[in-house]
Amino acid sequence: MHRRSLAPVALGAALALAATACSCATSGQARSGAAGGKTLTVWYMDGDLSSQAQNAIDTAFEKATGAKVRVQIQEWDDINTKISTALAQDNPPDVLEIGNTDVPLFAATGALSDITAHRAQLAGGQSWLPGLVGPATVDGKLYAAPLFAGNRAVIYNKKIWGAAGVSAAPASFAELTADLDKIKKANASPGFSAFYFPGQYWYGALQFVWAAGGQLAVQNGGSWSGALESAAAQQGLAAWKSFQNTYSTAASRDADTKSPDQAALFADGKAAAILDTSVNTVLKDAASHGDNALKDQIGTFPLPGAAPGTTQPVFLGGSDLAIAAKSPNQDLALAYLKAATSVSVQTGAIVGTDGWTPVSTQLIDQTSGSLSATSQAFAAAAKRSVATPATPGWATIESDKSINAFFADIATGRKSVAQAAKDFDAHLDQALNAAQ
Amino acid sequence: MPRSERGVSGEGAAGVLDPASPAQDRGPAGQGPAGPEGKRAGRRAARRRRGGRGRDRALPYVLLAPAALILALVLGYPLVRLVLISMQDYGLRALFTGTTRWNGAANYRAVLADGQFGAVLLRTLVFCAALAAGTLVIGLLVAQLMGRLGRRMRTAVTLCLICAWAMPNVAATLVWQWLFQPTYGVVNWLITSTRLAGDYAQHDWLAGPHSAFFVLWLLVVWQSVPFVALTLHAGLSQIPRSYYEAAALAGAGPWTGFRLVTVPLLRPILLLVTILSVIWDFNVFNQIWILTQGGPNGATSTLGIWSFARAFSSQSFGQGAAIAVVSVALLLVLTASYVRRLVRTGEQL
């Protein structure tokens, strides 16, 4: 592992030397690269990586190349428009952190650099999580390197569970439903959910579809077609509908996680369990705002699959790092990507400092021991992930809320499972194949 | 450009509120409302003024130049570009690479033939009408109220109006989300407390199209009434009390007084405020986008939302542009009578 990671660094340095053709005899210290005068502009998203993690990557990069890093933090609101216009200028940022499901939008339209040739070096022999690298691979070419992953697991209130007679986290789906039944019986008040699962929460609902073997869409030749009408997908959808309707309040069938706020409901004891990410407000608030009572009551486990010991495949959120096609600093940018995907940065900064899930299954195994008790579940769940369709049209599906409506229609019963799947498949066919 | 001299001048018309007759063409040195002779003399004087020294002739253009320049470069040129984009197959690839492909009226055909178009159009028109009507009626009532209050109460009302007007869209929409959300919303709690409608705690206002539109209507009206109310109040305070007293002496009741005194004198301002309301309410965007994103299921999707969604959700800038152009054309049709009056008389509107 170590010998291999030196090679790309040396290569990068050599390239930088050749590129700038500057004699560095004047500088007192021996620098590994002649890129001492250059600055790389990197765009990060607000709230994803802490400044310490960013600094760790920057330091690794600066040590390797001698160039400086200029970090700009961007906000999520209207970010795709912002990235689109930024990449359309002649002096775009060199490296951008892009949400993993948004990468195809820019990759397929010519805004990002093709880094397929460097994939082996960047991966360093690891198996990148499909949820991160899948959307970054368009037509077989790689356009971005994974940065970190965030995924969902079940967060439950140990006190309420204990009061209902459940002491251990379930290991299979059947156990889970049995436990939830007990909790439901012990807490019959209206407005209480044994498992609060908003009907619009497609990130979670997709897990049921994938667990049953279904797919969102499949690619045949060059075109995509919606696959929710398949028997497997239908089974998964039906299973989700029954789960949602049984354990979550009637009012939640059409709701999303914000209104009412899912974390607030959990903190108020109105939900005995929720499905959420590792950095959601419940866990954060318990730590930072001194909600001590809740802190010790929180437990986590990955949503179990049908067979004991398995987990449902999860939707991977997270980000990839991409290089702007119009950037004049291609080699430096590549070096930055290498720094970010390196084992030391992943284990030290991504997992160690920030508690995100690292980018490969090997890294997950490597770091699971160092994680806190509540964080282990997320890492375990991340090992089984499914990628969203690697086509620009996927961004449309996420932003026009059609997928939210699809699941809400099923949960509320507005449409039958078969009808909803038929309609949504038609929409997927149209949107995923829309020309750019 | 045909210049109609039909008794309306741009010079020295009296007051924001013009009494029933169009402005008098004042003769030199203030002769007041003049007969035909005075009018001719006035026109001669005006022509003398117009045809005056060369520097004076260029002056209006000099004065207008900065505005014309800024508007042409920053609004006019992008508007032309918008129309051009609406006739191109313009997506992200075109944005990044700069190469575009013309497709003539294909975007327009796609938009007009789209199954959603009729529903979106109807929704936009109905919502715009509901918003404009609500804003104007409430605004007029508030303006009337303000006219009859003492100074302190009037200042209080003005302060409340200003707070509503000043609140940023984002904040106002967030507060509306909170007020109307299930479980934690104040509105639901208030309704449940009155015990008139049972347990409303879980009611999701944004789940159904009608209740979602109702919430949006409340939000937009809440923020639009202040401008209308303050403007109409200013207009109303210009009407001399003596007119009303005269009407009362002649035996007119309050409604007749309103009809015969207020409405005619308020007409120019009322018209201005109505046109502005129609334009702004037709193009309402921020509140709808933040609150519902055009949902549930596209039920609150107006032309503006649809255009934005096509452009920035589907990355189909050409179609988004086509929808925007269609909506501007529609708005022109809606305000056509006002524009026609403007062209004909040229002033006072």
Add this chain to the structure above:
Amino acid sequence: MKRHKVALNAAAALFCVLWAFPVYWMVNTAFKPYGRILSPTPAFLPIPLSLGNFADAIHKPLFGTYLRNSLIVTASVVLLSLAVAFFAATALTRFRFLGRRGFLIGVLTVQMVPQPALLIPLFLTLRSAHLLNTLIGLTLTYVAFVLPFTIWTLRGFLHGVPVEIEEAAMVDGAGRMTVIRLILLPLVAPGVIATSVFAFITAWNDYVYAYVMMKDQDKYTLPVWLVSFSTSTGTDYGGLIAASSLFALPVIVFFMIIQGRLVEGMTSGAVKE
């Protein structure tokens, strides 16, 4: 008569309560401690009082920079748009010239274009003019958005100033520009101030143009600060609502200062013989 007054005052009081309730709710929530922001039984008074949310709001990185940029851009937009609109409105009301009506119709038409639709065309235009990522480019954008309404409203005020006064001055030998500067401007000053409100709000509140047209973080304006409370880890509701309260404050203060002039400005120049 007294009963009538009482009824009017009661109606006014009810109106005030209804209309100010959302603003009151915003400020009320901002002063609540973080964990109490959302509760099934609403608390109408922020007891216990907490300034934590405001501290969170102000300590956001680059808050000072965003504030400075917002102030610069807003002040520039207000001043520039008023000056330009005043001259334009003067030209439109005090002169007759070729193209006047066309200009008026053009001004009315551009008001009808929905702002979000101009995002990409404006981006392309500013890119060609090398005005992207500059506060000047942003200022010009806002001025252009605000000009149509401002010109239209100032026209109305200018109509209210009788031309006799100018004519008297010109008879005394004053040139046209002097008349405009020394006579017309002071008379419509209240109206000018009143119209500045619209320019203020437009420049102060806009997010999407400020975000998309600027590239560097140190050129962002305050609305970017407002959305920074919603990140991938969730929304800091306390910070957001405190920030919104602070954000709305300058506008309200500005309003209150000019509101005396607002009505005066709109009624100035009424000539009734």
